[in-house]
Amino acid sequence: MKWGVITFPGSLDDGDALYALREVMGQEAIALWHADERLYGVECVVLPGGFSYGDYLRCGALARFSPVMKSVARFARDGGLVLGICNGFQILCEARLLPGALTRNRSLSFICDRVALRVENASTPLTRLFSVGDVIRLPIKHGAGLFVASDEELALVEKRGQVLLRYVNAEGQATDEANPNGSLNNIAAIANETFNVFGLMPHPEHAVEADLGGEDGLKLFYSLVAEDR
Amino acid sequence: MSDTIPIALPSDPPVTVELARALGLTENEYRVIEARLGRRPTYTELGVFSVMWSEHCSYKSSKLHLRQLPHSGRAVVRGPGENAGAIEIGDGWLAVFKIESHNHPSYVEPYQGAATGVGGIIRDILAMGARPIATLNSLKFGDFDYPRMTYLVRGVVGGIGGYGNCVGVPTVGGEASFSKEYNKNILVNVFCLGLARKGELMSASAKSVGSAVIYAGSATGRDGIHGASLLASAEFDSAEKSKRPSVQVGDPFMGKILIEACLEAFATGAVEACQDMGAAGLTSSSSELAARGGLGIELDLDKVPLREPALTPYEILLSESQERMLLLVCPGREGEVLSVFRKWDLPACVVGRIVAENRWRAFYRGALVADIPVNALTVDAPVYNRPVKARPVARDYSHSSTLCKSRGELEHGEVLRVLIGSPNVASKRWIYRQFDYLVQSNTLVEPGGDAAVLRIKGTQRALAIAVDSNFRLCARDPYIGAVAAVCEAALNVACVGATPVGITDCLNYGSPERPEVMWEFARSVEGIRDAALALEIPVVSGNVSFYNETDGQPIPPTPTIAVVGVLNERAHRLSSYFKRADDAVALVKGGKLRLAATAYEALLEQKRSGVSFGWVLPPIEPELVKATVDALSEAAALGIVSSAHDVSEGGIGVALVECCFNPNGVLGVEVSLDGLDELGVGEALFAEGTPLVIVSLPEANLERAAKVFTDRGLEFKTLGKVKNEPKLTVKDLIDEDCNALWEVYHRALPRRLGEHV
């Protein structure tokens, strides 16, 4: 599968995503530039983590106006696979390609840690190699990962099965203590209504080697590869 | 042009000795300036001299002493005097690193002060043509009860994360201590390491006449004028506000773009030399670039991008606005470089030229406003041999009669719990949880270990980095304290299995005009020298921060040492925590156990306010530390030990507890300290020492391992065994639940900061 990883000014984990895809998984992956509208025929677009435009105003707010985002929106409407990680998730929400919004962690401080996550829906392209209820461990590192939405929207997101991952404790329960940032319903990852656009706060690209914090992230990427059409 | 005399501007105040003094120059220095110029300086020139001759830029009080430090070695590619040191680490890679202080700004405005400290050191590394891959920090705070301290702690930690996280350079480790001596003068030292390909280091000296001087990055504002120079070169008076410059605000987003754009610009091959605009901004970067190449420079101040209109030449030259770099570009290739910056949407323009004549000249609105011999600003700046006056230091080491004073009153388990719950010993997770230590995908050993370990992609190698200082020892004896800081940092690097290859030091002291402080400084430098020589590690870069005093109270001498080490096989790295149950636990020991200047002593003194125990410092033998370092890397390479952890604050007991905190599940340990009999057994539990290392290993390897250590003249003493059950048992002394200790250890800091975690 051919992947494209976008570099916005201030993207930080773009190189790490490319490293994971190319060096660890042996996939074909190219770097996309924010000012270039073309997507060069990629089959999955990755919006990486980082601080695009310094997170000024709101996280993701300024990046969403990049020229490349026009094409990403079109690509998503046509059913293309789009994966937003951390800052990428924030950009996708700002661009209204995903519901809800991400605001500052309830502690108001940045958190870098490893967390347990429970798979909530295993029949999406991002999660198809998992079973519902699987508990995985991924790193998080963000200052604004608190997922919010209006009550109605949240109810819809839940009802349609758009919640993909929830923060849980070691026993797999979505408790308040296991919620690192205060996200509503412990939500860590969601999909759009048509299940081709995904946003997650944890960083799968930082969990692809046993030496560096485990391999649970690999399985998420491989799920998307399995989706290869 | 060279015989025109620079003009004064209508807005310039008259130049007098008083004005010179107000800018931090002495009357004598002012006279020397007049003599060098053969005339009275203009206001602009006076400003330029005042920053270039400040302690911060000229190292005038420290230079003579620093010359003693060993800075050569087979692997050293660049030593002191450059923007950072560089060491060859194999596979065609160079490690480029340096540590720097940002103490005063962080006290005035902790968030921005710490943030700009991170930004500044990152650009020092960048200027060498290296990609910054990690930062570490060393923080000294005061007592939590001191009024502004929680605010300072939160601000500094927030600022380091705020900048580091956003600029994409992982913060992989550091240290933090809390002691009342730093109440009014906290220390924020930041270390940065970058990687460069061999042969691709950027130069910091002008090469050819006619090269273009390109200014890149943020526009110049009024911020930080006389920031580093005056603020970092004069003591602090809490009542006096006038010396406080307008605070510098960092823009990490700009910092990140600047990294990418500069590296891309360097790759064109058109850039001959580069320097960041740090302390004394445009003035120091331009004059130092010219001086190193034995050339001159002409600057057109009208071309400098300004944030606000109507900045005077004085302000433009002295501004310390952040995120700015100065590049020298081969004549005719300016366009290539400028187009890279355009791609990144970053302001950049030509602001001057390199000239043959050894002059530093600035033009403003077409007129010459400064014309100074380059060397007068740099190599010929004043150097002082300041008077020193020794403080008495107790020299006789004996530990006989005093020991019993502490016995019988405190229960050992209780002492241990108090120690691991004290801010200096407790886990610093509250701090590093706020730092991105993962970005760039190299972090093999995360914060919380003895040293950070980073892989070098595409090779089997890894780098290990540790920063250390020991304020308690330094306050007692600046020589032993400095030796200890070097030894402890080297041991921390060795504990992950790496071989130390380079040192960078950040020397924090009070006013050099006090003979006692100057003595502390001189003794510390001797300590670093002796330890570095014995350990055979060159000192390749460093930084001096004087005038760390407020209301006449200097801080204790505080040399912060960072050691970088290399692991040839990253698979050989050791963890600091026990790996598995049934492994044997042993203590590697060289030299004497020590109770003086330990966390335990501080605790006892606190409990019986004012009582001094009269415990005296034993000497440290760096040769034994060298032996330990060598033995550890050999043992790691042979694969015969599972973990290694050096004993530091809190002593053997605390180190054993820390070893039990395996992140995959807390383990336990059962040991006996019988036979560590130079002290009464009770105190051995809390004794510190250098070198002292706890190792764990499969029992089958005990004999081979013992040989590796004892062959080098070290004691190797089997203490007991790792247990699956999370209990810490020390024969006759301790019986504690490790999970409960884990809670105490990890919740102490957040609790002090008023958080319910």
Added chain:
Amino acid sequence: MFVTPREGILDPQGRAVEHSLKSLGFELVSGVRVGKYIVLELATESPAQARQLAEQMCEQLLANTVIEDYRIRVEGE
């Protein structure tokens, strides 16, 4: 322009600030909301045009209407 978190939407910052204020001894405080205050100049003489532009800016960029409300004040209106 004033951009504030919407009624009914979680405002972690407001909550944290309220908590801090209370622990500093400001017990009379309640209902803290933390928003943004954006000041800018517009090179136009017409307050009506200014308002219209400001509204567009808020809708498009300055506010995220999923979670924020905004208010505009035009000098000279």
Added chain:
Amino acid sequence: MFVTPREGILDPQGRAVEHSLKSLGFELVSGVRVGKYIVLELATESPAQARQLAEQMCEQLLANTVIEDYRIRVEGE
């Protein structure tokens, strides 16, 4: 309460927002400053006391007076 970056202090956020607004076609825009806007209720009848309390809160917590200025508006004053 309105908390804004001080005159002369770098406001990277304001600069970034201005840049974006311009590239969105709002060319008439200049001098963007982004600050904080904090609304809260105080259980007191006296506007004078309210102002005094608000001032204390700004000094102690809400504004960082080294780099920020603040302004207070009290309803009913």
